[in-house]
Amino acid sequence: MTSTQRYLEMADILEAELAHVPVGAQVPSEHVLAERFHVSRPAARAALQELERRLLVRRVQGVGTFRRGRVEYVISAHFPPSFSETVRLAGAEPASRLVSCGVRRAVEQERARLQLQPGAAVWTVERVFSVNGEVAAYATSVLPRRPLLNLDRELGDEVSLHRVLRRRYGLTVVRARYRISLDVPPQGIAEHLTGGSRGPVWLAESxxxxxxxxxxxxxxxxxxxxxxxVTFEIEEETH
Amino acid sequence: MTSTQRYLEMADILEAELAHVPVGAQVPSEHVLAERFHVSRPAARAALQELERRLLVRRVQGVGTFRRGRVEYVISAHFPPSFSETVRLAGAEPASRLVSCGVRRAVEQERARLQLQPGAAVWTVERVFSVNGEVAAYATSVLPRRPLLNLDRELGDEVSLHRVLRRRYGLTVVRARYRISLDVPPQGIAEHLTGGSRGPVWLAESxxxxxxxxxxxxxxxxxxxxxxxVTFEIEEETH
DNA sequence: CAGTGGTCTAGACCACGGG
DNA sequence: CCGTGGTCTAGACCACTGG
Structure with missing residues (x-):
């Protein structure tokens, strides 16, 4: 048996209809749906919000509601540790924007992970990544300052940090440790990532x-x- | 600057207060909060729903709103592939319930993954897992029928499938492949897992x-x- | 400017769970 | 039974986007 709640019943009907709607197409507005289903606007709104929770639509204030499609993002030993390359493999268009790049002393946690001396200086690079024009990720990279003098100047407008490391410093970057979980981002990062809205998002630490x-x-x-x-996968080694 | 929206301002205030509230403690009801902040009930409700999205509280119809704590669940090469053992490692109390156990022919995908002959029969075991009395996971296991005759009888009330495989069939189970992603569960599973509500949840395939x-x-x-x-981690091998 | 989604009010009734 | 959260109405005003 189906839902007895009106807005969930609407959501189920619309979900079935959305199966044949191409990604990016506009979905009827709250007002139109309220009229079609003979409900109040808050009820129609609840149905669209339910579809948003199911990752089927994307809503933009002042513009409308649109069919959503997710971009595959595979993390595994076989893929390079680069956002841009991973996104391009899925046939989507990546972009990145530098938020900040500076030097400060490493905190305890960073010293341990990078095996640095007490008091060592590090670069912190903050970047926002987009996919097909939509903000998709926010990354904070911490790198030892010592072999990477002038990293800020070398970065410039370059999209890829790893490309700079390879071309300017001769370093090919490979993953040593990787862990992924689901967490609620702090407010400052949520502002860049989701416009302030704070639901759980992937947190990848590498x-x-x-x-x-x-x-x-x-x-x-x-x-x-x-x-x-996002898909994260491991395989046993074939001996 | 903080939120200009009333309900988000309330959520931020309540989030700060919740930092000192023990897990499991009851949070003021919608009615009480509406009075305290001089807003309508829908506005107070929106604030509590925001806290639920931030994973800070748990809401139960007819009972109330409570401080939530998550149970750590680490997946890595160093840990055994067992729900019960993984949960117990975090100091929580696991439980499981058998939903169904039967035999059918393997579908193409299952044949490929288990390297079975065409037409091979498999067991399908469906289980619900709880942590501290709360439903936490829903698992579908597919196993070849051939070396595991009478699996249904051997299972009985046993909580752990892997313990049965070890004690009754002499098989120690180890992971060969593992992948994890975030997906919206189908309706039938959402009913067992979240009472019908369909937001994104972890999907682990092994x-x-x-x-x-x-x-x-x-x-x-x-x-x-x-x-x-949930935390999923890999480390490079130390040579 | 018109149309969209975001917020909010002040009520209503219902479903559920515990005493 | 009462209090809880879940749903819903019929309006209102606002913020934002696009033409």
């Missing part, structure tokens, strides 16, 4: 090293689950 | 083998992110 060398990056990346269909 | 032997299990497990603080 410690990367130069191939055959020392640790060079500790990164914390928040990823929006409604935009990115 | 292919397990008998130590040094053939594949014995393909499992699809849905896990509630509000109940379980």
């Amino acid at each position: 410690v990367n090293r130069a191939a055959g060398g020392p640790y060079v990056e500790y990164a914390r990346t928040y990823l929006r689950p409604d935009v990115l269909d | 292919v397990n083998r008998a130590a040094g032997g053939p594949y014995v299990e393909y499992a699809r497990t849905y896990l509630r992110p509000d109940v379980l603080d």
Whole structure:
């Protein structure tokens, strides 16, 4: 048996209809749906919000409600540790914007992860990543300052931090440790990532090293689950 | 600057107050909060729903709103592939309930993953897992029928499928492949897992083998992110 | 400017759970 | 039974976006 609640019944009907709607197409507005189903606007609104919770639509104030499609984002040993390359593999268009880049002393946690001396200085690089024009991720990278003098100047407008490390410093970055969980981002990051709204999002933490060398990056990346269909996989080694 | 919206301002105030509230304690009701903040009940309700989205509280119809705490659930190569053991490691009390156990022919996807002959028969075992009395996960296990005759009888009231495999069939189960993503569960599973509400939840897929032997299990497990603080981690091998 | 979604009011009735 | 949260109405005003 189906829902006895009106707005869930509406959501189920609309979900079935949405199966044939192409990604990006506009969905009827709250006002139109209220008229069609003979309910008040708050009830129609609840139905659209339910569809948003099911990751089927995207809502933008002042513009409308649209069919959503998620972009596949696969994390595994076989893929390089780069946002841009991972997104391009799914056939989508990545973009990135530098939020800040500066130097400060490493805190205890960062020293431990990067195996630095007490009092060591580190770069902190904050970036926002987008996919097809929509904000999808927010990353904080911490890198030792020592072998990477002038990183801020070398970065410039470059989209890819790892490309700079490879081309300017001769470092090929590989994953050493990786962990992923689901967390509610702090307010400052939620503002960049979701416009202030704070639901749970992916939190990926990775410690990367130069191939055959020392640790060079500790990164914390928040990823929006409604935009990115993240899959994280491991396989046993074939002996 | 803080929120200009009343309900978000309330949520921020309540979030700060909740920091000192023990897990499980009751939170003021919608009615009480509406009075305290001089707003209508829908506005007070919106504030509590915002706290629920931030995973800070748990709401139960007819009972009340309570401070929530998540149980740590770590998935890695170092931990055994067992729900019960993983939960107990975090100091919480696991429970499980058998929903169904039967035999049918394997579908294409299952045949490929378990490396079975065309037309092979498989067991399907469906279970609900709880933590501290709250539903936390729903698992579907598919196992080859051939070496596991009478699995239904052997299972009985046993909580742990893997314990049965070890004690009755002499099989120690280890992970071969594991992948995790975030998905909206189908309606039938959402009913068991969240009482019908359909937001995104963890979906863990694992292919397990008998130590040094053939594949014995393909499992699809849905896990509630509000109940379980799932962390999935990999480390490079130390050579 | 018109149309969208975001917030809010002041009520109403219902479903549920516990005493 | 009462109090809880869940649903719903019929309006209102606002913020935002686009033409």
